[in-house]
Amino acid sequence: MSSKDRDRPIDSKSEEAPFSRRRFLASTTAGVASALLTTQATADTLADVPPREVGADLSGHGERSKFVHLAMLPEAGPGKRNVDPSDAINSKAPLGKLVGTITPTDLHYERSHSGNPDLDPAKHRLLVHGMTRKQLVFTVDDLMRMPSITRTVFIECTGNGWENWKKADPNLTVQSMYGLVSTNEWTGVPLRFLIDLVGKDRRSTWMLAEGADAAGVDRSVPLTEEIMDEAFIAYGQNGEPLRPAHGFPIRLITPGLEGNLHIKWLRRLKFGDQPWMTRWETDRYTQLLANGKAMQFQLRMETNSVITSPSGMMEIRPGYQRITGLAWSGHGKISKVEISTDEGRTWKQAHLNHPVLPKAQTRFQMDWVWDGKPTKIISRSTDEKGNVQPDRKSFIAKMGTNALNHYHAQQTWSIDGDGRVRNALA
Amino acid sequence: MLSPKQLFAGAVAAALLVLPAYAFDFGRPASSDEIKLWDFDVRPDGKGLPDGSGMVGHGKEVFAENCAACHGENGQGGINDRLVGGQGTLASDKPIKTVGSFWPYATTLFDYIHRAMPYQAPGLLSVDDYYALTAYILSLNGILPPDGKLDKETLPKVKMPNRDGFIPDPEFSKVPVPKVIGIGFGHDEPSMPAKRRWAQKGPALFGPLRTAGIVPALALSLTVGAKAMDRDGLITIQSRYTPKETMQRLETAVKSKGMTVFAHIDHAAGAAEVGMTLRPTDLLIFGSPKGGTPLMQSAQTIGIDLPLKALVWEDAEGHVWLSYNDPAWVVQRHGGAAGMEAAVQTMSGALKAIATEATSAAPKK
Numbered sequence: 001m002s003s004k005d006r007d008r009p010i011d012s013k014s015e016e017a018p019f020s021r022r023r024f025l026a027s028t029t030a031g032v033a034s035a036l037l038t039t040q041a042t043a044d045t046l047a048d049v050p051p052r053e054v055g056a057d058l059s060g061h062g063e064r065s066k067f068v069h070l071a072m073l074p075e076a077g078p079g080k081r082n083v084d085p086s087d088a089i090n091s092k093a094p095l096g097k098l099v100g101t102i103t104p105t106d107l108h109y110e111r112s113h114s115g116n117p118d119l120d121p122a123k124h125r126l127l128v129h130g131m132t133r134k135q136l137v138f139t140v141d142d143l144m145r146m147p148s149i150t151r152t153v154f155i156e157c158t159g160n161g162w163e164n165w166k167k168a169d170p171n172l173t174v175q176s177m178y179g180l181v182s183t184n185e186w187t188g189v190p191l192r193f194l195i196d197l198v199g200k201d202r203r204s205t206w207m208l209a210e211g212a213d214a215a216g217v218d219r220s221v222p223l224t225e226e227i228m229d230e231a232f233i234a235y236g237q238n239g240e241p242l243r244p245a246h247g248f249p250i251r252l253i254t255p256g257l258e259g260n261l262h263i264k265w266l267r268r269l270k271f272g273d274q275p276w277m278t279r280w281e282t283d284r285y286t287q288l289l290a291n292g293k294a295m296q297f298q299l300r301m302e303t304n305s306v307i308t309s310p311s312g313m314m315e316i317r318p319g320y321q322r323i324t325g326l327a328w329s330g331h332g333k334i335s336k337v338e339i340s341t342d343e344g345r346t347w348k349q350a351h352l353n354h355p356v357l358p359k360a361q362t363r364f365q366m367d368w369v370w371d372g373k374p375t376k377i378i379s380r381s382t383d384e385k386g387n388v389q390p391d392r393k394s395f396i397a398k399m400g401t402n403a404l405n406h407y408h409a410q411q412t413w414s415i416d417g418d419g420r421v422r423n424a425l426a
Numbered sequence: 427m428l429s430p431k432q433l434f435a436g437a438v439a440a441a442l443l444v445l446p447a448y449a450f451d452f453g454r455p456a457s458s459d460e461i462k463l464w465d466f467d468v469r470p471d472g473k474g475l476p477d478g479s480g481m482v483g484h485g486k487e488v489f490a491e492n493c494a495a496c497h498g499e500n501g502q503g504g505i506n507d508r509l510v511g512g513q514g515t516l517a518s519d520k521p522i523k524t525v526g527s528f529w530p531y532a533t534t535l536f537d538y539i540h541r542a543m544p545y546q547a548p549g550l551l552s553v554d555d556y557y558a559l560t561a562y563i564l565s566l567n568g569i570l571p572p573d574g575k576l577d578k579e580t581l582p583k584v585k586m587p588n589r590d591g592f593i594p595d596p597e598f599s600k601v602p603v604p605k606v607i608g609i610g611f612g613h614d615e616p617s618m619p620a621k622r623r624w625a626q627k628g629p630a631l632f633g634p635l636r637t638a639g640i641v642p643a644l645a646l647s648l649t650v651g652a653k654a655m656d657r658d659g660l661i662t663i664q665s666r667y668t669p670k671e672t673m674q675r676l677e678t679a680v681k682s683k684g685m686t687v688f689a690h691i692d693h694a695a696g697a698a699e700v701g702m703t704l705r706p707t708d709l710l711i712f713g714s715p716k717g718g719t720p721l722m723q724s725a726q727t728i729g730i731d732l733p734l735k736a737l738v739w740e741d742a743e744g745h746v747w748l749s750y751n752d753p754a755w756v757v758q759r760h761g762g763a764a765g766m767e768a769a770v771q772t773m774s775g776a777l778k779a780i781a782t783e784a785t786s787a788a789p790k791k
Contacts (some may be wrong), residue, residue, distance in 0.1 A: 113542075114542070114545065114548075127456055127460075127461065127464055128453075129456060129461055129465070134455065135455065135456040135458075135461060136452075136453035136454065136455060136456060137453055137454050137455075137456045137460075138452060138453040139453075142452045142453050143452075145452065146452060197451075197452060197453065202603060203603050205601035205602070205603060206601065208467055210467070214542070214545075214548050215541070215542040215548065216541040216542055216548065217542075218467065218541075222598045222599070222601045223601055224597075224598065224601055267464070268464055268465075270465070270467065272469070274469065274470075274471075275599075276467055276468070276469050276470075276537075277469070277470050277530065277531050277533070277534050278467075278534065278537065278538070279534055279537070279538035279542075282529060282530050282531065282534050282592070283523065283525075283528060283529050283534070286592065288516060288521055288523070289593075290517065291517055292516035292517030292521070292591065293516075293591055293592065293593050294516075294528075294591055294592050294593065295592075295593055295595060296592040296593065296594045296595065296599070297594050297595045297598040297599045298595045298598075299595065299597075299598045300597070300598075401519070402516075402519075402521050
């Protein structure tokens, strides 16, 4: 990272006053910091790099460097940020500080409706029943002995982006605004395998998936060919058993669809021939349009992208910049991401980091030389099915401003003459 | 270096070649008693609603005691979700979504509070209390009269004000019933042992992933294979011979057991006659009155599944298979196996010997 050309925050627990790299260094290694504060990049000298020394003892559990500070942002609801985790209804991933595409397991966003239970896998059971020839009970061991798949997919809370429906709070970071999406590698049993084991009646077109959390969160899953081909019951997350916050010991994964459909702490799959109209698919995860009608079963998460750096509350200096961010689509692979650095007048295609996986987040990047004049930067993604991320104006014209869920308009960051990056509507 | 596709195909082929003709089942049957413990979901048509009833008046008391602390004294003004009012606000800039203004089904209210409330102790209250609470919340919204009463008959009939306020996404709201594949009882089970079918389907299923450079771990796990009796009643085993050779060997084996060949139906030839193409699909109908009569004496309708049949067929990848009806399954279809065990066993044994002879005995030099 070129810290001389720009002042990127790498530690910003506080929304209002993010630490810059410089201030951060100043607070930890005074000698180096003073050199940085008084000299230009060319005056840097290797003589200031600390000499080698024997490191700490090896450990049984890898920890982050003491110089790296990463944390989720717990929220109690829209605008109620940085609350005590005991009051939080969701916790957002620090997108602005992550690199690559895999979200570290402990930083994968969380959204739960009655806390995060830690269930004993020996006592947990999965009941599969309803319109099936057999009604079966599986243990976690049963599932782990079945044929498995491993797949990297994003999961996105249906409400991700909810901050920007009506107005743009200029003091928000990309974590606050887009931190309800994460990408992990999940391992588990294909739904098809269970369907075959129980002998689903072909007239069954819906499946109720229910969790063992206190709220018994349940969703009706339409059994389209795509969903039956791709859904799986996961017990593995980034190479280890699921974390409790993500459904330990087992959860449903429905690639590309609403986060709420990925039922955590899964304990029951029931096959039926119509949706159950649970609270979650009527009252909560439906989108109110301007005319007062609500979109229902809008399950697919749309084509989306956001520039994560430079982004809200960061600061840049004139000269060379590396713009980078994440793009994702519930329709499949990202085929291209375009970036405008002149408020949407012209667009350039960004480089996509490989591999570009279907229904997973893709990292994009582009070089840019900032001339120091105020401007706005925007990203726009297109997926392999040809879906283009809409601009905010046409998106709002279609969805109104009351929908609360499924926000996926292009994100604009404004940059003022001092290099301050702020959230803007367009 | 092998591509993922080759690796995958190779693994599947290897697994199929070394598969024994049996495997194990996963899980255990659920008893109806234990299913009842968990099976309490409720649909808009009222399916799943328990016996019991509750009145608005009682609901008011239950609400004050268990709900008002979070939802406010009359279902509004609390620290948590507002339950009352808001009708007519949905198209405004400040829509108020409550049970009364937004929820399309009254059954959803019962289902939700029954499964998830009170927050700290879901399911704590009695079924009658949940009916009463539902009635009270609906009455606060002017949907039920103050003396209203709800039970499993009346609750699904409650028409919510915003019942027609939803536009279902066309992609996910109309799920087509899949076409019937093969013979079965209307279940999603083509005529091949499910695990083997699944194993074969694996590569096709994960095609999109494979091209993305992902090799499903499945490739290493395909050792479950076929088993002696499958739920769709077909026993399928792979043949090491061509379809024609397999059929010839089958006929020879049938005759050597003293059975009669009644018919040989070449479906592929039939297809060719009408200008259509079909991979080799060759049916042999055979049997013996000595074996079949005792079964029909016990359950006469078994006659529709007799004489015996065996199908030789080649799949898309050029593998040759022999499928035949499992006698035990046929007997079950016609009302059970009481008194027929011996006959079934004899028939199964004979078929197994014939099938083995036709598909895998050492080729004669």
